[in-house]
Amino acid sequence: MDAQAATKFIRSVRAVRRFADREIPVDTLRDVIETARWTGSAKNVQPWHVVVVRDRAMLGQLAACGEFAYHLKGARLGIVLVMASRGYAFDAGRLTHNVMLGAWAHGVGSCIAYFQPDDNQAKAKELLGIPDDRWVPTGISLGYPADEAALRISSDPGRTSGFAVGRMPLDQFVSWEKFRQTA
Amino acid sequence: MDAQAATKFIRSVRAVRRFADREIPVDTLRDVIETARWTGSAKNVQPWHVVVVRDRAMLGQLAACGEFAYHLKGARLGIVLVMASRGYAFDAGRLTHNVMLGAWAHGVGSCIAYFQPDDNQAKAKELLGIPDDRWVPTGISLGYPADEAALRISSDPGRTSGFAVGRMPLDQFVSWEKFRQTA
Numbered sequence: 001m002d003a004q005a006a007t008k009f010i011r012s013v014r015a016v017r018r019f020a021d022r023e024i025p026v027d028t029l030r031d032v033i034e035t036a037r038w039t040g041s042a043k044n045v046q047p048w049h050v051v052v053v054r055d056r057a058m059l060g061q062l063a064a065c066g067e068f069a070y071h072l073k074g075a076r077l078g079i080v081l082v083m084a085s086r087g088y089a090f091d092a093g094r095l096t097h098n099v100m101l102g103a104w105a106h107g108v109g110s111c112i113a114y115f116q117p118d119d120n121q122a123k124a125k126e127l128l129g130i131p132d133d134r135w136v137p138t139g140i141s142l143g144y145p146a147d148e149a150a151l152r153i154s155s156d157p158g159r160t161s162g163f164a165v166g167r168m169p170l171d172q173f174v175s176w177e178k179f180r181q182t183a
Numbered sequence: 184m185d186a187q188a189a190t191k192f193i194r195s196v197r198a199v200r201r202f203a204d205r206e207i208p209v210d211t212l213r214d215v216i217e218t219a220r221w222t223g224s225a226k227n228v229q230p231w232h233v234v235v236v237r238d239r240a241m242l243g244q245l246a247a248c249g250e251f252a253y254h255l256k257g258a259r260l261g262i263v264l265v266m267a268s269r270g271y272a273f274d275a276g277r278l279t280h281n282v283m284l285g286a287w288a289h290g291v292g293s294c295i296a297y298f299q300p301d302d303n304q305a306k307a308k309e310l311l312g313i314p315d316d317r318w319v320p321t322g323i324s325l326g327y328p329a330d331e332a333a334l335r336i337s338s339d340p341g342r343t344s345g346f347a348v349g350r351m352p353l354d355q356f357v358s359w360e361k362f363r364q365t366a
Contacts, residue, residue, distance in 0.1 A: 001192050005184050006288035007214050010281060011221040031190050037356045038194040040283075042251075042297070046351050051358045058360065068225075082362065090320070093276025098193060100223075101284070105189035114225070129362045137273070164227050173220045175234045177241065179265065179312045 013100055016109025017071040018150040019143025024076050028106045032142075035102030036079070041091040047084035048095055051128050052077060053139075058127065062113070062139060065124040069113035075141035078113070080128060083135040092137060099140050109150065113139040196283055199292025200254040201333040202326025207259050211289045215325075218285030219262070224274040230267035231278055234311050236260060236322075244310055245296070245322060248303040252296035258324035261296070263311060266318040275320060282323050292333065296322040 033052070041047060053059055054077045062080070063073035072078050079099055083092050100110045115121040115136055125136050145151060167173070176183045216235070224230060236242055237260045245263070246256035255261050262282055266275050283293045298304040298319055308319050328334060350356070359366045 001184070001188050001288070003211075003289045004214070006189070006192055007218045007285050009184050009189055010218050010284050010288070013223060015223060028186075031187070033353070033357055035190045035193050037350050037353060038196075040196060040198060042295070044348070046356075049356060049358065049362075051360070051362055053360060055360055089272035090276040090279075093273040093278075094280045096273075097277045097280040101193050102190050105184070105193070106186045112225070129364075131362070164229075167220050168229050170216070170220060173229075173232060174216055175232065177234070177236060177238055179232075179234055179314075181312075 009105070010101065013104045014109075014151045015111040016143070016145045016150050017074075017111045017141070018146040019074050019076055019109065019141070020146050022076070022144045024108055024142065024144070028108065029077070031106065032079075032099060032102040032108070035105075036095060036099045039091075039095045039098040041088075041094065045084075045091075047088045047091055049082040050095075050099075051080040051082060051130070053080060053128070061127050062124055065120040065127075066113060066115045069115060069120075069139065071111050071141045072113050072139060074143070076143035078139045078141055080124070080136060080139040082130055083137065085133070086135045088135065089137065096138060096140060099142075103142055107144060108142055109145040111141045113141055115139065192288070193284065196287050197292075197334045198294040199326070199328045199333050200257075200294045200324070201329040202257050202259055202292065202324070203329050205259070205327045207291055207325065207327070211291065212260070214289065215262075215282060215285040215291070218288075219278060219282045222274075222278045222281040224271075224277065228267075228274075230271045230274055232265040232317075233278075233282075234263040234265060234313070236263060236311070241310065245307055248307040248310075249296060249298045252298060252303075252322065254294050254324045255296050255322060257326070259326035261322045261324055263307070263319060263322040265313055266320065268316070269318045271318065272320065279321060279323060282325075286325055290327060291325055292328040294324045296324055298322065
């Protein structure tokens, strides 16, 4: 595979929060799950498990488990991360990233749902029958983007996020040899 | 880009700990940094900065900042993550993942170096002139793989890791609709 094409693809991932009512084919879902399964983790402990949720009623209930979980309501499916314990946030980020990239390879958009604060996470665990000792920080909404604008605009018209668009300039992002040293 | 080719590429990333003495071209490094810069983060806060280290002496000193940092010594370069605070482990995982994938797209291998425990992290910060209030959990070793075996074997012949190889079977990794429910 062409290197530039691959990195261009990686850079093209955006959060998608509004989804088309188009089913995700089983083979696509399987490929996304396989991509997630092969995520690397510290000491290859693989401190994780995922629950795939397609049931609309359940997605609606999970969407209520956090201010930033609302988009699960309109998703075609959700993938909920079940981490072994709270110490694995770093690996949870890596796992989430592989799900998002794997989906995006198929043109399927995604967005991270945060089950916060802790009582919302407890609710999500109860809904899915997840044991109390696991850590369930996030789910991921998945679906084909509703339209072009879905790559940029919130699913909630009343919600003007105010989040920055784009990324910080290169010279703010990187130093050379020492902190804040330019090339 | 072909979806299956893209996900196969994502799944093909492995930790590489032994590196060839071959320079990483500037254009390649630039592309890896751009891929890192475009990583997504919660609320697009981008709670991060990276320090690129090519100086061999410095890499050797950083390699001593943690049991699992030793491979920085043989790396062609290191990319050290400077996170805004300890709360950003999840986003640090995502950023790390983009660096590793971006590098791997160019055939450049990588491995995560953990600056642990805290006194080692303090040492790493001091070496690089990073302010005390930042969180510097990890660096990433980068370089072309020394050989085929470098994709599997530790750089330290005395170190038999005992880490599992491969990944857990699919039915241990995924549940359907509810925890531990099969499809």
